[in-house]
């Protein structure tokens with residue numbers, strides 16, 4: 001609602017809440033489907049994770065803090081691995097799940113993924129080193145990126161990553177040169193732009209034609225890339241790769257991209273005489289940030305995708321290659337909430353009929369840029385007590401020097417929310433710590449992993465000393 005609309009007529013019961021946000025039956029209750037699996041509220045209304053109260057987490061580690069339910073993170077990874085392996089068993093002997101580390105990666109997470117039997121998709125030298133330090137076997141790592149540096153490519157070949165997903169003709173030549181110099185053979189996949197308009201935010205769609213990723217299928221570039229790889233020494237073409245975008249809820253986009261990419265797979269067989277052993281259908285599976293989202297389970301997704309691949313392969317008369325996928329958000333996202341402390345509360349009149357509570361917390365766009373960047377919606381709850389106050393339309397904002405510094409645009413909080421209260425925002429495991437900045441010289445929050453009644457740091461809080469450590473003092 002804008003100021004110039006202040007004179008508009010409003011129906012009785014009008015409030016500043018958007019239509020999709022339902023009036024809460026109990027403003028203290030946790031919305032099912034938004035929280036990690038060991039998260040509850042105790043009798044006093046205190047949020048707990050794996051039986052550890054957030055009041056204790058705040059006291060020990062401070063706020064703002066990302067709190068990850070390790071059991072949940074691991075279980076989601078395992079659910080994907082088992083569901084895809086089972087669904088694709090008869091189609092192509094099983095499937096591999098590459099956790100997309102860009103969603104959130106630290107040494108501990110790399111270790112969890114190695115232990116849970118997943119593969120890992122990295123997209124930079126930094127992610128590669130983190131994966132290795134976490135004990136992920138190099139053979140289970142895939143390297144992505146539209147502009148990998150020579151140093152990154154050399155390191156990837158040196159440690160023997162399982163695959164490099166090539167994104168340009170220049171890169172094909174670079175990897176070939178590195179392989180030849182080292183006298184090794186490098187497995188590569190071709191990133192294919194399948195020309196699919198994924199139904200998601202423009203900034204996170206990646207398979208339409210007019211963007212930077214991959215080789216276009218429709219112009220013949222993708223086939224040309226395959227020909228080039230086959231002709232270059234030191235390269236082994238493993239297969240084709242397509243990723244259509246992120247936060248996607250329907251399988252129709254995957255169906256279209258699978259059909260097109262498998263069409264190219266058939267052409268490579270027919271014209272180059274090569275039965276490529278693999279295909280990767282990417283990640284992008286959506287999660288529930290609010291009650292407006294209704295994601296599919298990994299089992300349903302896997303079953304639908306297995307049916308799509310089997311049908312398309314039958315139609316093309318090709319032997320189904322081994323399938324892999326790359327979920328990031330769907331594994332990391334729901335496992336984590338961000339814990340903040342309230343600093344100030346303001347009631348702001350949005351027009352003649354309605355007001356909104358502006359609840360300012362000790363974080364903001366530096367620890368969650370997604371609201372400002374994509375217009376993402378989040379939910380939240382009062383985490384340190386229960387309240388009998390009536391629900392008030394609220395907006396959780398940060399402490400940065402921007403009016404767009406919003407974390408949760410629309411939510412009901414108890415009207416008596418006050419300084420010193422704790423607020424928890426679920427669904428912040430993906431692309432929050434990973435995209436965190438030090439804007440306004442704000443040290444980045446720690447990541448606290450909780451499991452079996454014990455909380456521990458897996459990423460410590462940044463300090464002002466960390467921030468200053470990069471400055472070159474010319475005094």
Ligand SMILES: Cc1ncc(COP(=O)(O)O)c(C=O)c1O
Pocket residue numbers: 100102103121144206243245246247282283284285326327328329330430
């Ligand atoms: C190549 C590739 N694979 C996997 C992912 C993971 O996407 P998501 O976190 O939406 O599953 C991305 C990011 O969108 C990506 O670019």
Ligand SMILES: N[C@@H](CCCC[NH3+])C(=O)O
Pocket residue numbers: 102204246247370374430431
């Ligand atoms: N960072 C984006 C998704 C892009 C994924 C990387 N290809 C998000 O927060 O939704």
